[in-house]
Amino acid sequence: DVKVTQSSRYLVKRTGEKVFLECVQDMDHENMFWYRQDPGLGLRLIYFSYDVKMKEKGDIPEGYSVSREKKERFSLILESASTNQTSMYLCASSLYRTGGNEQFFGPGTRLTVL
């Protein structure tokens, strides 16, 4: 089974801190994604990556950056955390050549910025 793990289930940070959210997948998937999930807004794509060292902006990239130095690891960085970045963050991965681009999700990190 595909496994996607995220470094923390819950995280509390202060305004202005630099925050790192880590995601690791163990099935040699090419694609990795970062979403945030907010009540009433569903899932919104922040960034995604189709290959090592490659990144593409999603729908809401402002205030975030990403890093993919190894195929299995995709990090989301909040350069200077703000209270409006309090949210649930979900990482996902998918196999590059699979038809239909099915995504496998991690359990999520609930981030609170005070």
Added chain:
Amino acid sequence: GDSVTQMEGPVTLSEEAFLTINCTYTATGYPSLFWYVQYPGEGLQLLLKATKADDKGSNKGFEATYRKETTSFHLEKGSVQVSDSAVYFCALSRTSYDKVIFGPGTSLSVIP
């Protein structure tokens, strides 16, 4: 651009009731369609999918049929259980290289 619309929740049903969650989409070409489910405290997981018109996806008693003529992919289950309480997301992907577009989610609560 591509989009997914699904019925507003929350939906509350009694155990063994029939479930329908409506989903319609807007997309060019022939997208693949998905239903994902999110149980409390967990990430999303794929429930079922269909990759071409008239395909029926099914899993765990849930079914959905890809209707190109009505651009719909409604989720149905004949008899829901308390354990089906979750948030259900309809989604589409136009090709295997594209991003997935998610609907807003429909919360389902099943009461004994």
